[in-house]
Amino acid sequence: MTFKINQEIAVCGGRLLKLSHESIATKTSMDVNVYLPKQFYQKSSKIIPSIYYLSGLTCSPQNASEKAFWQIQADKYGFVMVFPDTSPRGEGVATDPENSWDFGIGAGFYVNATEEPYSKNYHMFDYVHNELPKSLSEHFNKDGKKIDFLDNIAITGHSMGGFGAISGYLKTLDKNQYKSCSAFAPIVNPMNVPWGQKAFKGYLGDDKSKWEQYDPCQLLKVVPSKNNDKILIHVGTNDPFLERELKPDNIVEASKGTTWENKIDMNIAEGFDHSYYFISTFVPMHAEFHAKNLGLI
Numbered sequence: 240m241t242f243k244i245n246q247e248i249a250v251c252g253g254r255l256l257k258l259s260h261e262s263i264a265t266k267t268s269m270d271v272n273v274y275l276p277k278q279f280y281q282k283s284s285k286i287i288p289s290i291y292y293l294s295g296l297t298c299s300p301q302n303a304s305e306k307a308f309w310q311i312q313a314d315k316y317g318f319v320m321v322f323p324d325t326s327p328r329g330e331g332v333a334t335d336p337e338n339s340w341d342f343g344i345g346a347g348f349y350v351n352a353t354e355e356p357y358s359k360n361y362h363m364f365d366y367v368h369n370e371l372p373k374s375l376s377e378h379f380n381k382d383g384k385k386i387d388f389l390d391n392i393a394i395t396g397h398s399m400g401g402f403g404a405i406s407g408y409l410k411t412l413d414k415n416q417y418k419s420c421s422a423f424a425p426i427v428n429p430m431n432v433p434w435g436q437k438a439f440k441g442y443l444g445d446d447k448s449k450w451e452q453y454d455p456c457q458l459l460k461v462v463p464s465k466n467n468d469k470i471l472i473h474v475g476t477n478d479p480f481l482e483r484e485l486k487p488d489n490i491v492e493a494s495k496g497t498t499w500e501n502k503i504d505m506n507i508a509e510g511f512d513h514s515y516y517f518i519s520t521f522v523p524m525h526a527e528f529h530a531k532n533l534g535l536i
């Protein structure tokens with residue numbers, strides 16, 4: 240699968256590539272940003288691991304590329320950053336009938352929709368966890384493997400994307416797809432909050448057993464943790480969505496009595512909100528966490 244380079248921008252010691260490609264999973268053109276750190280441009284035989292960052296509601300690949308400051312950390316430890324889009328877009332792609340920002344375009348929730356009309360294009364789970372890594376690997380490693388997009392990889396995300404990261408990590412843990420998972424202000428229990436209920440009803444229908452297959456609080460009960468797994472989470476006390484949509488206590492409670500007990504590293508950050516000021520503050524801690532798990536330190 241070939242990628243079109245729409246823009247290449249010098250950032251820190253590396254380059255941010257703004258790419259697009261035709262996706263089989265979503266049947267649309269998808270945008271994705273990839274940051275290649277300074278190590279990519281140095282003549283070294285070391286294969287560079289990748290971190291996937293899933294953005295939140297209303298975001299495109301640009302938000303985190305511009306405001307999270309992952310690039311500094313990518314150069315520090317030597318990892319590639321991948322910033323996928325949050326939904327399919329374009330002519331013919333169904334969206335929220337009321338055009339609200341919490342469902343439809345910009346709000347794909349990283350699930351495979353089974354309900355019409357969303358089932359035509361909204362296959363974000365397959366796209367992010369399967370098609371995109373394979374396509375990136377084929378594209379960037381044509382002349383020999385330089386970047387690992389498939390095996391030595393980690394996942395993180397914010398809000399809806401924090402949900403997508405935890406859910407994707409747990410759902411692929413049997414094949415060890417991701418070496419580590421972290422999240423910023425994630426929606427940890429979508430089945431029990433308005434954003435998640437609207438999305439799951441729209442994309443998956445009324446059958447709650449389908450919802451359970453994506454909800455982190457349910458997945459913890461059926462996906463066994465292995466050895467030293469830990470999920471790192473930060474949430475701010477001034478987050479306007481804290482009580483209604485995020486409910487961080489729910490995942491800590493859900494983990495009790497499961498193999499995940501004491502493995503949810505929940506950090507409640509005094510005074511922080513939901514914005515990229517909050518995210519960029521804690522990106523260095525998440526980068527260090529993933530760098531350790533990717534064998535970079």
Ligand SMILES: N[C@@H](CCC(=O)N[C@@H](CSC=O)C(=O)NCC(=O)O)C(=O)O
Nearest residue numbers: 295296297298302340397398399400515
């Ligand atoms: N547009 C909305 C605000 C939506 C919002 O806060 N989006 C967050 C993610 S929320 C959960 O998934 C976000 O990351 N926004 C982009 C940004 O750059 O901050 C409104 O108008 O209230």
